[in-house]
Amino acid sequence: MAFGFTLLVSGVAIGQMRTITGTVSENNQPVKGVSVFQEGSEEVAVTNAAGVYRVQVSGENPVIIYRHPDYPERKITLGSRINVNISLGKEKEIEEVVLNAGYYKVKDKERTGSIAKVSSKDIENQPVINVLSAAQGRMSGVSITQNSGVPGGGFDIQIRGKNSIRREGNEPLYIIDGVPILSETPSLYSAAILPYATINPLNSINPNDIESFEVLKDADATAIYGSRGANGVIIVTTKKGRKGRTDFKINTSYSLSTVANRLKLLNTDEYIKIRKEAFQNDGISTIPAAAYDFNGVWDQTRNTDWQKELIGNTADASVVQLSLSGGSENTSYLISYGHNEQTTVFPADFRYKTNNLTGNFSYRTPDKKLEVNLSNTFSFQSNNVLNDDLTKRSLTLSPNAPALYNQDGSLNWENNTFTNPLGVFKSEYLNSSNFLNSGAQISYRLFPFITLKFNGGLSLFGKK
Incomplete structure (x- = not known):
């Protein structure tokens, strides 16, 4: 009698681990801080100052992911390679709406608070002296009313309704290029023309110099700015230079206006x-x-038609703006000058004049860690408006x-x-005011997920 047995052995093949090396660059320049990892793996390597990385992978045909906050994400199917050099580029993507929420920026689809925005495209094609004229009726929950039709008149702004029976108790906080400013500019205008004897500070900024106009309408305003933002926050960002060729632009416009509708009165x-x-x-x-x-x-x-005699003139408005902008890979600048003049429909030579000078400068180090932004706005306004x-x-x-x-x-x-x-x-009435707003923003990225920021600014008003 014979006995026999069979031994069955089973095993599982484990993918061999291997080390992948390479460099990451942009325009033949090394890129530091790029996260490199295998799809589905928790092991992450980061490129050094020379753009070099070393990462462990497994499997026959793994997928390697390259991720950096300044570049689109790249995926590479490795195959049998053990050395991979790639070049990152800022590919042109579909433009997304980015909102300024105070101390941070967020994409429109990712925001949780209520933020309304008017962009430069909505502003620059309208012949207005104050950006609030262009923003009227464009934002839900924001009421913008002009105090007077006289050139240079102020505006009343209410965000999410009236919060106080006192007018100043409803004024929002204004932030211009990161610098908080007074909600109203002192004025010598007559109470008959501007009943509250103040004008809006945005009269001091040329609308053509504004990149975006945003309104924080809910808890975001108070969470960031405290009690000052209880009535909402208006954030104004002026235009910056862009890298590329130097651009010199001249914009000018001339318009005429009359009283649109006259009442039919008795003879x-x-x-x-x-x-x-x-x-x-x-x-x-x-x-x-x-x-x-x-x-x-x-x-x-x-029989006299007093509407024709007293408010029947044709008012004119002229706008001239000169701007110079440009920049390199790490530096950008913009200098802009604007002059505006407006007259009234009254039978006299009343003129509202503004002169605005804006200068912005930005610098970012080649490693993209340190960024400095300087902004300056100076404005001079004069108005000989009558007191009735x-x-x-x-x-x-x-x-x-x-x-x-x-x-x-x-x-x-x-x-x-x-x-x-x-x-x-x-009687002769003359109001003139000066406005200076200077701001500095410095940011330093310690890690891809940690950035330190410093904001400082100065705003000055003068009148006579």
Whole structure:
């Protein structure tokens, strides 16, 4: 009798580990800080200052991933190679909307807070003096109202409704190139024109110099800026230079404007008839001595269109901007000068003038660790606006009121029975203000996931 047995042995083939080396470069220059790892593995290598890396991989045909915050991610199928040199490039991708959320930037699809944005494309094609004019009606939950139609008038801004019965209790915080500034600029304007005697600080910035205008509307504002951001935060970022050739641009525009819609008012015959009925309805049989329009003191055959006389002029606005920008791989700059002038529809030479000078400089070290941004904005404004708004007078004067001028060209007071609306022109009003805003931003990347930032700035206002 014979006995036999069979021994069955089974085994599992384990992929052989191997070491992969290589360099990572851009335009033949080494790239430091690139993370290199096998897809599905937790082992990560980082390129050194010479762009060299060494990483362990396994499997017959592993996939190697190269990742750096400044470049698109690259994937390489290794095959049997043990040495791989690659070149990274900033490929042109579909442009994504990036929002400035205060101390950090976030892609629109990744944000959690409520942020509204108006870009330079929405601003630069509109002939406006203040960027708020271009932003009106473009952002939900943000109410922007101009105090007056007079050039240089201020704006009221309410974010997510009214928070206080006091006007200043609703003003948001303004951040210009990282520098907080006052929500209002002191002004000598008359209360009749600008009821709150202040103008908006964004009057000091040329709209063509603005890259983006963003509004933080919810908890983001208070989380970053504390109680100062309780009414929301408006973040203004001015344009920066771009690497490449030097560009010199000249932008100019000229526009005319008039009162779009005039009310259809009564002529003298219709007006006198209504006045007579009013006295009868009130039971007044004796015409008051002060009713000059009805008691015969003023000529009842005269008929004047006061809207045409007082607010019927054509206002003009001119804008001229010069800019010089350029840069290299690590440095960029922009210098811009703008001059704006506006007149009114009133029958006098009232002019609002602004002169703006903007300069921005940026530098980044070749290893992309240190970045410095300097920004400066200087503005001078002048306005000889009158101390009364003739719009109301053009609607309330009786159509048979006396002529504005006597035959000798002097103002007509009709024997002290007529308050001539042009009398305010005899007084001279001049408001001028200066604005300086300087900011410095320095950032240093310690690691791909840790960056230290320093923001400093200075803002000054002056008036006379």
